[in-house]
Amino acid sequence: MTTQQTQVESPAGAGSGGRGVVAALLLAAFGASLAQTVVVAALPSLQGDLGTSSTGVAWVLTSFMLASAIAVPIAGRLGDARGYRRVLVGCLVSFAVGALVAALGTHAGSLGVLITGRVLQGVAGGVFPLAMGIVRTSVAPARIPRVVAVLSAMFGVGGAAGMVIAGPLVEAFGTESLSWLTVVLAAAALAGVRFLPTGKGAAGGRMDLAGAAVLSGALVCLLLGISEGNTWGWKSAGILSLFVGAVVLLAVFAAVELRSADPLVDLRLLKVRAFAAANLIAFIVGAAMFGSITLIPRFVETPEASGYGFTLSAAGAGLVMLPVGVFTLIASPLSGRLTERFGPRMPLCVGAACAAVAFIWLAAAHDSVWDFYLAGVLVGTGYGLAFAALGNLVVGSVEPRHTGVAVGVNTIVRTVGGALGAQIASALLVASPSPRIPALPDESGYTRGFVLFGLVAAAALVATLALPRRATAYTRPEAADA
Numbered sequence: 036m037t038t039q040q041t042q043v044e045s046p047a048g049a050g051s052g053g054r055g056v057v058a059a060l061l062l063a064a065f066g067a068s069l070a071q072t073v074v075v076a077a078l079p080s081l082q083g084d085l086g087t088s089s090t091g092v093a094w095v096l097t098s099f100m101l102a103s104a105i106a107v108p109i110a111g112r113l114g115d116a117r118g119y120r121r122v123l124v125g126c127l128v129s130f131a132v133g134a135l136v137a138a139l140g141t142h143a144g145s146l147g148v149l150i151t152g153r154v155l156q157g158v159a160g161g162v163f164p165l166a167m168g169i170v171r172t173s174v175a176p177a178r179i180p181r182v183v184a185v186l187s188a189m190f191g192v193g194g195a196a197g198m199v200i201a202g203p204l205v206e207a208f209g210t211e212s213l214s215w216l217t218v219v220l221a222a223a224a225l226a227g228v229r230f231l232p233t234g235k236g237a238a239g240g241r242m243d244l245a246g247a248a249v250l251s252g253a254l255v256c257l258l259l260g261i262s263e264g265n266t267w268g269w270k271s272a273g274i275l276s277l278f279v280g281a282v283v284l285l286a287v288f289a290a291v292e293l294r295s296a297d298p299l300v301d302l303r304l305l306k307v308r309a310f311a312a313a314n315l316i317a318f319i320v321g322a323a324m325f326g327s328i329t330l331i332p333r334f335v336e337t338p339e340a341s342g343y344g345f346t347l348s349a350a351g352a353g354l355v356m357l358p359v360g361v362f363t364l365i366a367s368p369l370s371g372r373l374t375e376r377f378g379p380r381m382p383l384c385v386g387a388a389c390a391a392v393a394f395i396w397l398a399a400a401h402d403s404v405w406d407f408y409l410a411g412v413l414v415g416t417g418y419g420l421a422f423a424a425l426g427n428l429v430v431g432s433v434e435p436r437h438t439g440v441a442v443g444v445n446t447i448v449r450t451v452g453g454a455l456g457a458q459i460a461s462a463l464l465v466a467s468p469s470p471r472i473p474a475l476p477d478e479s480g481y482t483r484g485f486v487l488f489g490l491v492a493a494a495a496l497v498a499t500l501a502l503p504r505r506a507t508a509y510t511r512p513e514a515a516d517a
Contacts, residue, residue, distance in 0.1 A: 056173060057182055059227030060166040063127060064186055066220035067159035068193025069200075070130070071099055073213050074153075076201040076332060076349045080210050085146045090266055097262045098150045102157025104258055104450050105251045110161025111168070111443030112299050113242065115436055119168040120231045122161065127228065130159035131221035138214035156217065160450075163190070164442035167430055171438045173232045180427050184371030187426025188363050190449075191324065191418045195360030198328060202349030246291050246299035253284035254447065261454045265461050300440055309432040310441060312501040313425055314448045316383065319495040320421050321452030322459070323390055326488040327414060329460035331355065331397075331407060334481050341469055343478040345404050355404065358411030359418070366419025371427065379424040379431075380502050386424065387496035389417030394489030398482050421495070428502075456491070460484050 074081065074095050082092040106126065114122045133155025140148030170182050204212045260277035267273050292298040305311050332352040337344025347355070370382040393413035400406050425445065433441040467480030 053230065055227070055230030056169065056232065057185075059224070059230045060169060060186060061189060062220070062227055063123070063159075063162045063224040064166055064189035065193045065196070066217065066224050067130065067162040068190050069197040069220065070134070070156050070159060070217045071096075071103065072194045072197035072328075073201050073217065074099075074197075075328075076198055076353060077205050077210050077213055080205050080349075081141070081149075084141065084210050085144055085149070087146050091146055093262075093266070094146075094150050095153055097259070099153045099157040100262065100450065100454065101255055101258055102154045103160025104254045104447055106158045106161040107164060107446045107450075108250060108299060108440060108443040109242075109247050110158075111164030111439030111441075112247075114161075114165045114168050114439040116242070116297075118233070119165045119172070119439065120228070120233050123165040123169070123231070124225070124228055126158050126161040126165065127221060127225050129155050130162075131218065131225060133158070134214050134217040134221050138211055138218060141211040141214055152214065159221075160446065161443075163446050164439040167426065167442040168435075168439040169231060171430055171435050179430075180375045181368055181371035183426045183430050184367045184374065184423030185364075187422045188367030188370075188419050191363040191415070191422055192360050192367075194328070195356050195363060195415070198332065198356045199353040199360060202351070202353040206348070206350055241297045243292070243295050243297055243299040246288060246295060249284055249288040249291055250299060253281050253288055256281035256284060257451060258454055261451070261458055264458055265465060269462075300444060301437060304433060304437060304441060304444075307432050308501070309428055309503055312498065313428045313432065314445055315501065316421075316495050316498045317425055317445050317449040318452035319491060319498055320387070320390075320418070320425070321449035322456030323394070323488045323491040323495065324414075324418055324456065325453035326456035326460040326484065326491065327390075327394065328356065328359075329457045330464075330481055330484045330488075331411075333464070333476075334401065335404060335407060337475060338472075341472050341475050341478075343401070343481075347404075355407050356411065358408055359415040362412050362415025363419035363422070366416045367423040370420045370423035373420075374424055374427045379428040380499050382420040382424040383428075383499045383502075384496055386417040386419070386421030387492050387499065389413045389420070390492035391417075391489050391496065393417065394485045394492060398485035398489060401481070401485075417492070456488070459487070463487070 078092050078095065081095060082089060085092065110122055110126055133152045135152070136155060137149050137152025140146070140150075140152050166186055167183065170179060170186060174182050200216070201213060204216065256277045260274050260281065264274050289302060292300055292302050305314075332355070334343070335345050335347045335355050336349070336352050338346045345351075366386075370386070373382045390413070393410040396413070397406060397410050426442075429441050429445045430438060463484045464476035464480045467477040467483070469475045469477040
């Protein structure tokens with residue numbers, strides 16, 4: 036091990052890699068991922084409470100996503116350079132303040148204040164690369180695969196939990212309760228910081244402000260273009276300009292990074308075969324996951340008078356999503372064990388296959404709510420295996436000093452894939468109006484969507500062929516590429 040690799044964070048409080056460390060990181064990751072999706076089912080209620088349009092209320096979700104995408108690479112690089120704990124504390128403080136501002140904005144009926152709070156909350160996206168960095172540098176090597184697996188699964192578990200709990204909370208306590216829930220989670224995560232190790236980062240160097248600014252602009256253009264494509268029109272001048280701007284800014288970013296002595300993202304990491312393949316797979320899996328969580332709740336909430344659907348409330352739709360979160364959590368430790376024994380390719384393949392089977396099943400059989408419960412078991416198992424294996428693959432394909440930025444890049448790619456998947460799902464429904472109730476999508480739109488995302492999940496299965504035959508965890512990049 037090199038001297039550069041050994042300059043990692045030193046343990047404090049509960050000790051290196053103790054249960055307190057893992058519990059604190061899991062709580063922070065759960066809160067950050069739940070905060071993103073908890074408003075999804077409540078958007079119609081928020082629209083009424085705030086007296087705004089559907090386009091306006093959509094910014095409650097879009098603002099969080101944009102802030103998170105910007106925060107992730109910056110937080111990861113700062114953690115690598117300055118120490119993961121101190122940057123994590125900053126992200127959690129922003130999370131807590133944002134949750135409070137969002138609650139006050141909802142109470143006052145102010146969309147602007149609510150969006151401001153959601154932007155501050157979105158900084159919590161930086162929790163994921165920072166948590167992985169802490170695990171990589173403070174948990175005993177033998178435990179790392181399983182801890183990384185469960186931590187990676189929190190992305191899906193928290194997201195599903197947000198979908199499940201939103202409906203009952205809104206029905207019982209109103210939309211303001213969603214923000215107060217995230218206040219509680221943020222406060223609990225901050226309380227757990229005392230268990231985390233302290234110390235300086237291993238990478239060192241200065242913050243690449245130019246690179247951060249250019250990448251932020253590129254991500255805003257890209258994600259805004261994707262999220263507003265259905266509203267503005269995919270061929271509109273505004274959307275095309277955003278996509279052109281994203282391409283130009285990404286090219287500028289690459290030029291800036293290649294000339295920087297301390298780049299925000301070391302682009303040489305993309306030459307590592309395992310890391311590059313992990314990002315491709317994360318993009319595909321993210322698209323399939325968010326496409327599915329866009330289609331399923333809307334289908335089950337559709338009135339039966341349309342000829343399909345089950346007329347479920349938001350709370351009922353949340354319960355349909357419950358198996359996804361539960362089985363994601365159950366499958367993630369299994370993925371860690373499989374990765375230890377066989378490498379990440381096997382759980383990735385099994386996970387992608389489970390998701391593909393679930394969607395094709397729903398395309399063929401969706402006449403009973405039990406079809407969705409059973410499909411949710413497969414989807415949750417698939418994503419639990421896949422996300423956990425991806426986390427181990429990314430962490431294991433780079434040196435410890437690059438952990439934060441590597442996980443940050445992978446998180447961004449997954450976010451972009453998820454945003455695209457959700458918008459494709461929405462576009463399919465818009466393009467298929469029901470002949471019975473024109474305001475609702477036709478059943479065929481959902482069927483095509485399930486088929487499409489089944490094929491997307493199958494594409495992830497094919498993409499695993501790009502992985503090294505025996506990509507093992509926690510090797511140097513040169514070894515991972517062998």
